Amino acid sequence: MTKLLIADDEPEVIEGISTLVDWENNGIKIVGCATNGEEALEKIRMLCPDIVLIDIKMPKLDGLQVIENAKKEGYIFESIILSGYDDFYFAQKALELRSLNYLLKPCRPKEVLDAVLKAKNVLEKEREKEALINRFIEYYNETLPILKERILNEVIFGIRSKEEIEKLFERYNIKLSSGKYCVVLAKFDIENASDTYPSSPVKQEAYTLACVNLIQEELEDFRAEVFRGRNEIVILINSDFEFDREMMDDILTKVKKIVDEKLGLKLYFGVSRWIDKIEKINSSYEQALNALELKFFADDIDILYYDDICLNKNTLLYPIDEEKAIINSLLLCQKDTIKDKVENFINSLYAINTFNKWFIKSAVLALLGSIIKVCHEKCIDLNDVVNSKVFENILKTEKKELLKASLLSFLNAVVDRIEQSENKNLIVKAAINFIEKNYNKNITLESVAKEVYVTPAYLSILFKRELKINFIDYLHKIRIQKAQELLKNQNLKTYQVANMVGFSDEKYFSQVFKKYTGLTPTQYRESLL
Structure with missing residues (x-):
């Protein structure tokens, strides 16, 4: 049974919620009630409810303070806010505290029940996900052959000869045989899922292991090995024939969907060309890595093929005119024009330096260097702006839009510094x-x-x-x-x-x-x- 705590300073409200809803038949048990904030907080500590249905305005501590204090103390529960105050501040604060619902009194019994059942459903899914993660951690610790993963990594990194590969595959029952091979690399789209991707290294490892196992289960009808590479999940596919793009898209779309549903994380993929020699798997791995780089240029595409890379043979070019336009806007403190000029600068870089991510990043850093030099010559102190990790963010980003956002944020900070200068002009x-x-x-x-x-x-x-x-x-x-x-x-x-x-x-x-x-x-x- 899911445990529910009701807190409201009006006893008749508590009575109505307790008696007018058939809680038991909906799998809910009311474990306690409270008529003020301090009592509510104490009962959360004593009873550890799964769901807290709480009024905003109560004596001693208000509802938001109760939730905030309890969560700071480490208690885990879903909260639903009751209030007679249709106030945006309370709704906003409730969202900050991750309350699932905000109900205005008076509310009907069905509204209350629906909100509690929604919270119960969220709890059950979280528990199911936690159980799934724990199951895969246990599976890994007890049954996953660590040696098998190490051997497969040695293969993709080109450490083993053909003869060694064949012997090791046979000895450790790695289900790859003669035929054709393709390497697919999968990565979590962390920059678009910063809220759901865990910050703890232990949990990150757990999510990776869970993802490896989910993919392996999804591909059980194929000859495929799924394992952790350096910074990616490696899918090594073996087949008697080459999959066409439509078939590969279908397979990887299903993989992406199952990982999204089970773990709440999105994947994107880099796909190599097919080869027919097992000792060339290393070159396929390099191709898949290069395909992943395309994500920098195609943020909206999740399945990226090495065959789509057009190597640019032209001399790399730097958009000097666009740089001058940006610096001119900076010195004139024209914030309203900077965004368009940054857009022109980035678009010019992408247009003339296709698929050369590192040159593009270097060019953006060169622009920052030019701006810093100009500001130094004009006695503008940028120490705090430069120390804002802008260089680190630009080097780390894998998305065009985030690259522009980092650059624009830096430029706006420079304009603010220029405007704050004591010099008249x-x-x-x-x-x-x-x-x-x-x-x-x-x-x-x-x-x-x-x-x-x-x-x-x-x-x-x-x-x-x-x-x-x-x-x-x-x-x-x-x-x-x-x-x-x-x-x-x-x-x-x-x-x-x-x-x-x-x-x-x-x-x-x-x-x-x-x-x-x-x-x-x-x-x-x-x-x-």
């Missing part, structure tokens, strides 16, 4: 810094704008807005200040000073000098004597 500061270092060269508005990743027109606007002076006046002002210092040296000719501060025409230099100082260069020098 980092672009203007970068431009001033460049002018200070290069005033003696032939620089223009266009060349400076290119250096700070903005258009000349926009840079001109920024100068007027932030410095209350146009670009050319600022450049002339810097050059004349430098010229005044140089004119103190009586050994330098006027034309030499002009060249040293970026003027190629001595006459034009004199005109500009007089405009800013009221004196010609010669008159200024004489005034110093």
